[in-house]
Amino acid sequence: MILISGATGNVGGELLRQLRSEGEAVRALTRDPARAKLPADVEVVKGDLGAPGSLTKALAGARALFLMMSGNEAAVLAEAARAGVRRVVLLSSVAVETRPESLIGRVHRDAERAVEESGLEWTILRPGQFASNTRSWGAQLAAGDVVRTPFARVGLPAIHTGDIAAVARVALTREGHAGAVHSLTGPQAITPVEQVAAIGRVTGRALRHEEITPERAKEAMSAHMPADIVEATLEFLGSPTVAETRPLPTVETVTGKPARTFEEWARDNAEAFR
Numbered sequence: 001m002i003l004i005s006g007a008t009g010n011v012g013g014e015l016l017r018q019l020r021s022e023g024e025a026v027r028a029l030t031r032d033p034a035r036a037k038l039p040a041d042v043e044v045v046k047g048d049l050g051a052p053g054s055l056t057k058a059l060a061g062a063r064a065l066f067l068m069m070s071g072n073e074a075a076v077l078a079e080a081a082r083a084g085v086r087r088v089v090l091l092s093s094v095a096v097e098t099r100p101e102s103l104i105g106r107v108h109r110d111a112e113r114a115v116e117e118s119g120l121e122w123t124i125l126r127p128g129q130f131a132s133n134t135r136s137w138g139a140q141l142a143a144g145d146v147v148r149t150p151f152a153r154v155g156l157p158a159i160h161t162g163d164i165a166a167v168a169r170v171a172l173t174r175e176g177h178a179g180a181v182h183s184l185t186g187p188q189a190i191t192p193v194e195q196v197a198a199i200g201r202v203t204g205r206a207l208r209h210e211e212i213t214p215e216r217a218k219e220a221m222s223a224h225m226p227a228d229i230v231e232a233t234l235e236f237l238g239s240p241t242v243a244e245t246r247p248l249p250t251v252e253t254v255t256g257k258p259a260r261t262f263e264e265w266a267r268d269n270a271e272a273f274r
């Protein structure tokens, strides 16, 4: 049985679907089963990565764990090892290698270190920008046909969250990925202007992009994100390193299927923008 943390989220949700369609036994971890909105026949267990003592029931009988970052990895992994878990796949971030001194780089590297020292068989995934970040445009698109973002023409190889999940699925269920660090991107760099156009095509809406200043974006983001995360995110979006803009072949190397484009992600998730 595989325990999936983040099963109500973008990557964990896709992973749950993929593992179930392969016939794997899975269990979904959530802090709030009442809000989880997962299919009725999914085993959903309440637990909080921030309180490892709450994970006993979720970990019982699990042989593998898909782990979201929580800042509490050492204690979570000690619980997992006690429960008999043998394999862990961590969702980390490309920032560990492209900007190791940044807040995002440091917290993910701490999580990776705990995984490496856990004594379990481990695999680390380091994705770059998620295609699903554009879900944050949902409110603007519900209110009208204009999406306002900064850095209109800065392109990043946004990754389909289903492709991150596919790499996780392979690492969790096949041999040959123990001790591997997989850096992951989508197949091509795409700008916010191009993302808005792609969402317009898949939804049949006449959408427009309007560029705003980083200062204005900062104000809007600060309403629902801590200031240091806002700073780090704007830095990443506005001034990517060369490595952050380059597509990598890893998705295809690991899964045997080419990485999907942003437009494919938008088509698969079009209901978020209608």
Ligand SMILES: NC(=O)c1ccc[n+]([C@@H]2O[C@H](COP(=O)([O-])OP(=O)(O)OC[C@H]3O[C@@H](n4cnc5c(N)ncnc54)[C@H](OP(=O)(O)O)[C@@H]3O)[C@@H](O)[C@H]2O)c1
Binding pocket: 005, 006, 007, 008, 009, 010, 011, 012, 029, 030, 031, 032, 036, 047, 048, 049, 050, 068, 069, 070, 091, 092, 093, 094, 127, 128, 129, 130, 132, 133
């Ligand atoms: N967005 C990006 O561009 C990007 C790039 C690189 C790496 N990442 C990594 O990916 C992560 C986000 O992944 P995502 O988009 O798939 O997630 P998401 O959709 O934002 O959802 C977060 C998930 O984490 C679970 N969770 C949060 N805190 C928890 C806790 N204390 N105990 C148990 N579960 C907890 C939530 O479950 P419940 O609410 O149901 O409990 C939810 O399923 C980031 O945090 C970062 O580490 C993101």
